Amino acid sequence: MTQTPDPSAEAVERPIAYGARLARAVAEHGPLCVGIDPHPSLLTAWGLSLDADGLERCGRAMVEAAAGRVALVKPQSAFFEAFGSAGIRALERVLADCRQAGLLSLLDVKRGDIGSTMDAYAAAYLTDGSALAADAVTLSPYLGIGSLDGAIATALGSGRGVYVLAATSNPEAADVQRARHLDGVAVAQAVVAAVSRANAEELATGEPGAWGSLGLVIGATIPAETVAALDLGVVSGPVLAPGIGAQGAGPDDLPRVFGAAARFVLPSSSRAVMATGPDPATLAAAVERTAAEYRPRT
Numbered sequence: 001m002t003q004t005p006d007p008s009a010e011a012v013e014r015p016i017a018y019g020a021r022l023a024r025a026v027a028e029h030g031p032l033c034v035g036i037d038p039h040p041s042l043l044t045a046w047g048l049s050l051d052a053d054g055l056e057r058c059g060r061a062m063v064e065a066a067a068g069r070v071a072l073v074k075p076q077s078a079f080f081e082a083f084g085s086a087g088i089r090a091l092e093r094v095l096a097d098c099r100q101a102g103l104l105s106l107l108d109v110k111r112g113d114i115g116s117t118m119d120a121y122a123a124a125y126l127t128d129g130s131a132l133a134a135d136a137v138t139l140s141p142y143l144g145i146g147s148l149d150g151a152i153a154t155a156l157g158s159g160r161g162v163y164v165l166a167a168t169s170n171p172e173a174a175d176v177q178r179a180r181h182l183d184g185v186a187v188a189q190a191v192v193a194a195v196s197r198a199n200a201e202e203l204a205t206g207e208p209g210a211w212g213s214l215g216l217v218i219g220a221t222i223p224a225e226t227v228a229a230l231d232l233g234v235v236s237g238p239v240l241a242p243g244i245g246a247q248g249a250g251p252d253d254l255p256r257v258f259g260a261a262a263r264f265v266l267p268s269s270s271r272a273v274m275a276t277g278p279d280p281a282t283l284a285a286a287v288e289r290t291a292a293e294y295r296p297r298t
Ligand SMILES: O=C(O)c1cc(=O)[nH]c(=O)n1[C@@H]1O[C@H](COP(=O)(O)O)[C@@H](O)[C@H]1O
Pocket: 035, 037, 076, 108, 138, 167, 168, 169, 170, 217, 218, 219, 240, 242, 243, 244, 245, 246, 247, 268, 269, 270, 271, 272
């Protein structure tokens, strides 16, 4: 996995690495990631119209509730794409609000394609000046982890990050992710190892002790057999852990699944938080309460 950005570009102006920016935000606010998943049923429950205007109001209200209370938010692109170009425009506004509020955005797009196509996705999501630019995106490695090399280089070169799916929270995932390579290593573990190696290379040239800019996605609901197939001792970057709240996992599941890597875990909750809206004060209180549940006890 190649992850070193173009050295000539670095010499001109080196942006602050995503891992360093994230570690700082987590130190300030705690590790909770609030998901922005405007399901149609949620728009209805919030009294909003089932169109791009409803989406935009919902998404922007979530940014307002999260800003200054958590380190990052994760808009789910699918719910915006479902409304076509007007939905994409709403997503652009939500991302612009994040930038303005100084709130890190992790755009959940789960892209994974051949390398040349990945370069176009990277231009859309990981390049300064793009209307859809986020601080990080989710990527799928299941066309081969090497197919993500170009997107990873683009992310690192612009001070952004990517989160690579390793062991996801859905029950169907085990067939592929727990399968073993000929040498016996589980597919999900090979993803963990490749991302961790790339982080080690990045960190070798950066601030000691900082987080790597490349993350993993490991569901907080994964079963014991999947946990047993993973060695997370090598992790040195963020681990997004969806599955808390609506999918049933809670704070007590994190040590069971992540062990010593728990210090890198970003628990992510969408529906459980959003269900408390739309009243802004109630929503902000739910964000704060959930964030407090996951902050390390001092
Ligand atoms: O990449 C993700 O965020 C993700 C990975 C995974 O393994 N499981 C998972 O649920 N997700 C996403 O996390 C969100 C789940 O939200 P809630 O179940 O409502 O908290 C959705 O946007 C999912 O697409």
